[in-house]
Amino acid sequence: MNMKSLFNRTVLTAALLSANLFTAQAAQAGDTPVADCVLRETPFSVQLPAYDVMTRPEARAITEKYYPGLFEVLPAWLLSEKMPSFATILTLEQLIERADPAKPRLAELDAELSALPVTEEVKAARCARFDAEPQYFTVDDSQVQVLVFQKINGYDHGRSVTAATEALTRMSKEMGYGVTVTANGGAFNANNLSQFDVVVWNNVSGDTLTLSQRAAFEDYINNGGGFLGVHASGGDSIYFWEWYRDALLGVQFIGHPMEPQFQQATLTTHENSAHIAESLPEHWSVKDEWYSFAAEPDLDGVEYVITIDESSYKPGNLAMGGVHPIAWKHCVEAGRAMYTAIGHREEMYDVPENITLIKDALKWTSGQGEKVCQP
Known part of the structure; x- marks a missing residue:
């Protein structure tokens, strides 16, 4: 039995209980209208979606x-x-x-x-594009549980989402982790989230959670949960959830090259306290779509895991200059957060280096690695 995971989840459950955030189990589907979505009451303007x-x-x-x-x-x-x-x-x-x-x-x-x-x-x-009914999933007896969330209201990466789902499921099982996949925002309630050590956002795009679902996720993270964001989960041109953009990601996406869209580039692996990707070469090359951000992550204690050499591809007017991060990790109060921009091409989920990166990220964000976050 993995006592560390069991202890962490017990502490997380107690914290959520004390915050009175548990909800009763509900049916898997229903016609309850959503009443607490973001921008529901906002006046019409040019700043609306x-x-x-x-x-x-x-x-x-x-x-x-x-x-x-x-x-x-x-x-x-x-x-x-x-x-x-x-x-x-x-x-x-x-x-x-x-x-x-x-x-x-x-x-x-x-x-x-x-x-x-x-x-x-x-x-x-x-x-109408949000989910009202709280969901509660039955998980297996694995001591580490992974929730893969892939609701998409914005840009749908299609086959890449499917490839990532298959890879995340396969990797989790290889690591002895239980895995549950959902595209329903109703999964974000304290009762359900307390079962999981990490929530992976698989190419999520667009606003997908109601205000109460957001609150449940924020409390889950702050009280010791884990977040792993993959590619499009950090690739929206606008966010109407400041906590997600500023506390979890720490960046604002500004675009990716289109001429050509997919380019071979050289990546650099960086030492970090969680030993994520430490088995990878210092420099390695792969072909993908490369995101640029308005600035480097503005996060306390952030550690870069992967950066990209801008001289090795053509970022055009999206060059960040200096350090151009691709994957990084940090703590959010007692929670663990990591984001990787790799993963537009479905082939990326068969690339050995990317598989190693994701497996190591799953280990740390689920609380199984060294140097986990302290409240």
């Missing part, structure tokens, strides 16, 4: 008055009105900027949008 403007006829009409043909000149994949939709991870202003960088009359548009009423129908529509 473009999706929440273009899917409301009255708001769309006002937008087209100021920017005629906007929704015709942009590519269809950007404007899907079905979930998942890229339009949920762009503000209306960002969408307009793609068609007309000068953005004339933006202030006038914003003023007219703000006068629209936020009706009960509007509120219900904004919350």
Whole structure:
């Protein structure tokens, strides 16, 4: 029996109980409407997700008055009105900027949008992409439990998500860990989360959790849970959850090269207190899509695990200069957090170096490694 894991989970459960965050077990599906989604009450504006403007006829009409043909000149994949939709991870202003960088009359548009009423129908529509019913999963008797979360409301990486799911499941089982996979945000309640040592966000994109689900996850992490974010889980152009962006990731994604999108590049492995990836070569090369960020992670005690040599590929105007991190780890109060930007190409989940990186990350974020976080 892994006594460290059992002790850590017992402490986590006690902390969540004391915070009165447990919820009763609920059915796996239901028709309960979501009432606490983010931006539910927010006035219409150019800072709303473009999706929440273009899917409301009255708001769309006002937008087209100021920017005629906007929704015709942009590519269809950007404007899907079905979930998942890229339009949920762009503000209306960002969408307009793609068609007309000068953005004339933006202030006038914003003023007219703000006068629209936020009706009960509007509120219900904004919350429709979230899950209401709390979920509770039955896990096996493995002493370490992994929850793989892969709900996608923004950009869907498709086959890469599937490849990552298969790889994470295989790796967890090889390590003797129990693994549960879900795309339902209802899994984020204290009762369910207390069963898991780490939650892996598998290419999650777009807002996926309600306010109460966010609160449960924040308490889970702060009280000793683990987070491992993979690729697209740190790749949205806008976040409406400051804690996730600032405390877990510590960065804001700004883009990736497109000419070409996938490039061979040289990565550097760094020593760190958790010994993550220590068996990898100091320098290794692989082909993937390479994210850039507005700045290096702004996190206390952050340790870089992998960085990229910008001279080994063509970042274009997305070059960060100096240090360009790709994978890093840090503590969030008593919790453990790590993010890796590797993983757009489905082939990446068969690359031996990436498999080693993820396995080591799973070990540390689940609390099994050395130098785990202290409250």
